[in-house]
Amino acid sequence: MSKEIATQPIAGQKPGTSGLRKKVTVFQQPNYLENFVQSIFDALGDVRGREIALGGDGRYYNRNAVQTILKMAAANGIKRVVVGQGGILSTPGTSCVIRKRKLSGGIILSASHNPGGPDGDFGIKYNTENGGPAPEKVTDAIYEKSTTITRYLTVDAPDYDIDTLGLGKLGDLEVEVIDSVEDYADLMQQLFDFPAIKNWLANGHSIRFDSLSAVSGPYATRIIEGLLGAPKGSVVNGIPLEDFGGHHPDPNPAYATDLIEHMNAADAADLGAASDGDADRNMIVGRNLVVTPSDSLAIMAANATLVPGYHKGLAGVARSMPTSCAVDAVAKALNIPAFETPTGWKFFGNLLDAGKATLCGEESYGTGSDHVREKDGVWAVLFWLNILAATGKSVNEIVEAHWAKYGRHFYSRHDFEGIDTDAANKLMDSLRERLPQLTGTPLRGRKVALADDFAYHDPVDGSMSQKQGLRLVFEDGSRIVYRLSGTGTEGATLRVYIERYEANPSRHGLETQTALSDLIELSRDLARISELTGRTEPTVVT
Template sequence: MLTQPISGMKPGTSGLRKKVTDFQRPHYLANFVQSIFNAVRPADGFAGKTLVLGGDGRFFNAEAAQLILKMAAANGFARVLVGQGAILSTPAASCVIRRHGAFGGIILSASHNPGGPEGDFGIKFNAANGGPAPEAMTEAMYAASQTLTEYHVLEAPDVDLTRLGPTALGAMTVEVISPVDDYVALMASLFDFPALRALFAGGFRLRFDAMHAVTGPYARAIFEEALGAPAGTVMNGTPLPDFGGHHPDPNLVHAHELLALMMGPDAPDLGAASDGDGDRNLIIGRGIFISPSDSLAMLAANAHLAPAYAQGISGIARSMPTSGAADRVAAALGVPVYETPTGWKFFGNLLDAGRVTICGEESAGTGSHHVREKDGIWAVLLWLSILARRGQSVQQIAQEHWFTYGRNYYTRHDYEEIDAAAAAQLMAGLRARLPALPGATVAGRLVATADDFSYLDPVDGSQSKQQGLRVVLADGSRIVYRLSGTGTAGATLRVYIEQYEPDAARLDLPVQEALAPLIAAAESLADIRALTGRTEPSVIT
């Protein structure tokens, strides 16, 4: 099919995300899919190769899957493994790629972004290791999209994706697989399911909010069926194309129903949630929210309590904006810690090389070497394993952790859908002022360093520049500014504020109160109000 380049097809931190209406434009989806195939095609083509396909079930998921199947056939793939109903959570897709030795996979998701006809859609390619395409590969996709003149698609009826088993599509085989079976088997190999069944049999109560997104079937299969948690443990468990009209982002704003329950008089022992495609997680104990940065640190400190990690961990990796809480755990364990740019793809080389076992990001993603994606249900299962072995509450575990390591007070302020030009001006202005900041004072504290974070991959030597502006104070406190790569309208400015507190008498302060002077300084330093017109953040986590 003849076509011509379409502008703006540059993948962000996790693929290409745009409005549904963009993907519905003539040739738009086909152009990007062909750009993927052109960028990753081996010298001998796709003959004999297997592709994995699935998504989070959001609006346009089914239509996109049918087109991709016909294009895979026309481009010479031998087989496509596709989740029943074109469904696969992002960690499950990574699991299937690795378990079946696939060439790679296409995942249809805009993660935690809203769905529906006026919502967002996304598509990304995961490589043979199960992880998101590295930067060199996404740059090749973008370059291919700029010169594209044709795409290949097989003229054929749609494939019945409701029926398990193989179907011929031209010379290619489409094999419809259970979306959950491979993933459940992997989780059973990592965790002591009999011990977790005993935990629930003893009266332990979990409430898991699937947010009408993809994890509903996975959560029911694991928590309610395999582990014996009571029916109703999984709330909002039916996946819907528009996520029930809600925003499937597991934070304290969008998971307010779960938060209210966990802060109430009859709260369960553990509250958890996952997002649109199942790779993020929210952890709330009875009366206490565990920030993603703290959750990473606590999981790393206690991972040995689960069978898969009983021999210890080789290292920890965290994204640069994530708090330094995990660094203190790594030091205590005597293992290395790696600071990477935001985006799970940067963890792939470290995991493949065996340098790290546990990874995490402040944006509610944690995972390990079992797949090459962050994994929401895995994080909940590891928390359950820790709770079962230690016999303590979430709050007791958190307080003991802070008493042992100190507490990194931490918050993220998001300014969503601000004018893109204003956001660029803000970042450029602040970047220009960075060299003059060391030696100055911010919030009454001396600035030690200020830079634009760059990362040199210790495995392959690749370098990534301009990954976030850092202002580090002499006492170790930090303010970090970066523009998010996951939005689809305007720009999202994210400001991260962190302060380490070693004093055991000051470990229970309200987070925003503890950080108030730094929060005010962060707004003033970047002229946020003047340049964006915003008087407060859209979301605070």
């Protein structure tokens, strides 16, 4: 029943920060998906007897890919595949399943916050036995295999019924179709004070959770409306659709506009929240207030002991380098370490596994902890619900009190999307060459304390990661950071991060872009963005 299909390498199958992401039409090319899946199996060595998880965010081509991978797993000698019902498993949900069931790893099918549908994006990544994204040494090995592949293995068999729960066989492969939500919901009940949250909701408080027609819908509906008793309709756009119902499944103010409009209205819910395509990102919204991901991480760290799963305190915190320094201020007050890592959740994995960090987060609307090895959108919303229930305060009151105690880190990210790749590389190379001369230089009234190309020395395994973003740090704590994103599928995305610290509470009410206006102008002039890319304004500002 097993057969060997001749193939040849296909250029461009190098995983980025979150796996391989391309247009659906690229994945639909003959042998494209098969080559990459076989490269995963080959890079792992002898996979016979392994047990893995499999699922995705339900976007277009998800079900097709699940069937392809099941047949290839059978041919390659995988012992057992645990697959989410209908091929549905959120990214944090997959991590949870891997860890709870002690599997060898898992394959996740998602392009996260990228658009879906026949003309949209698709993605695939491998997670290791700790439940986290494969480290660079594994993704590099997968890529190397993809450049020399000559064959892939599959079986002649009808498609497997992935809609019916239970155990079955595909050739010699054991297939277990599981309830996509159950393992995850069980874990959440171990971490959070469900009775307190349930009581808070029963006493007239409300939540509006927008799942953007993506995979968080079944998780949020089961937990928030089911286990916590929120009124039906508290979760909106809760059914995963192949094209996300036309939504851009990226939980930020530029795309989750319906949620922002609701939270700015007179009858706004007490807590607004949204999650992305694969449910690993989150946005927290108060009334007329979007909580930045950087502030959200800091506030969660400052209030962690209010949450049962973290009542003993935090071993440490970690943030990606472009994320604001707000959590650093909390760590200093708590006398715990704060780690600065490159962008990409895999860099947090070692810190979490070694017990050096408990909470971690990225400015791109991702927050998580040591409960799984992925960022986790629904978990973050439950964390905020627990804080609200425990304090009796509103989102706005919590944020304002935090700023009063720790100061406010005004922060914004400006994305220049779909720019010419050569132009983007020229911009970064040119700026990189000038960095050594900038340290100690005054720029627009601020003196540069540090100008470098961020490199990370992993304190756990000793590995080095170079060229992780260009940063300018000023003596007053202000920062400008430049990165090329690894999550897009066309052209290049230049991300520019701007931050300014303000201790004076009387200035905390300034509008963010106004507070950062001089740094924004400096960031564009210094990198010659208009001159080199032809762009005078960013595509998206968050």
